[in-house]
Amino acid sequence: MADASLEQFRVLVVDDNVVVRKLIEVNLTTMGFKNIEVASNSNEAQEKIAATPYDIVFLDWNMPGKSGYQLMQEHREDRKFDRIAFVMVTAESQERYMREAIKAGATSYITKPITPATFADKVGKVVAWLGTRPPAPAQ
């Protein structure tokens, strides 16, 4: 059942493949998220992240051009993006990639194929992390 409390969160889904973007969007909507935007490459994502205070950003690790991993690293170097939960989405399931992603600042790591149950479980933990963030600075 959809959780109404998730409507408050702003989410960005970044993937060069429209099927993955839409699949993540469908899973998020089923959970109760309402504010979902998409980007099909890192440049578009960068512009959107600069303009909107997203709570969660889903990033495809391997994209042509700048990878999702590089994009996350760049944003983790800037403290103003500390409140964003970055979730790496990838078909790479080697342990070392997961460790590397978490070390570089990923909040979570989802491996494909994406199943609704695993997705909901991982995103639930990300939402719990959002609750531990300090309050947003006054604008």
Add this chain to the structure above:
Amino acid sequence: MKDINAARGRIADVVAESVVETFTGMFGQEVSAAARKPPAAPDNVVMSCVKLLQGRSSLDFVFRFDMELLLMAAAGIFTPEYIKNNPVYEDLACEIANIVCAKVKTYLNDEGYETEMGFPFLPRADEAQRLLQEKVVHMHFFYRDRDKKQGVGVAVNFTVV
């Protein structure tokens, strides 16, 4: 450097597991591995390819999907209007190839190989033929279409060059 040829049998097992897992878990479509080569391959096909590289060797994969199966998978995600106006079957073909080959890469690298994977791409027919010139492993997967008839939904061929 380890010879990928030595792992061909296990690679086929990984492909079989991950094709079934991806269609079932991610796209809600039941497919099953065929025990032997069926008499007919899919007719209306969409192809995608992925190359895994290790040193001077390459492991070339060609996927041939029945368009009907891809459209059934797409129907669980997109509206009929969107499917009608956009070639989502191409993105589906690439994404499934990407997931399956990433599983193969993970298996090989966990076994001590050092493979790198390229991005999936849509080949021309002659390009697909060129990638599959010798010692090809053929794999087929059944599905049930909208009329509940069993057909070959996916054919996967791979070769080590």
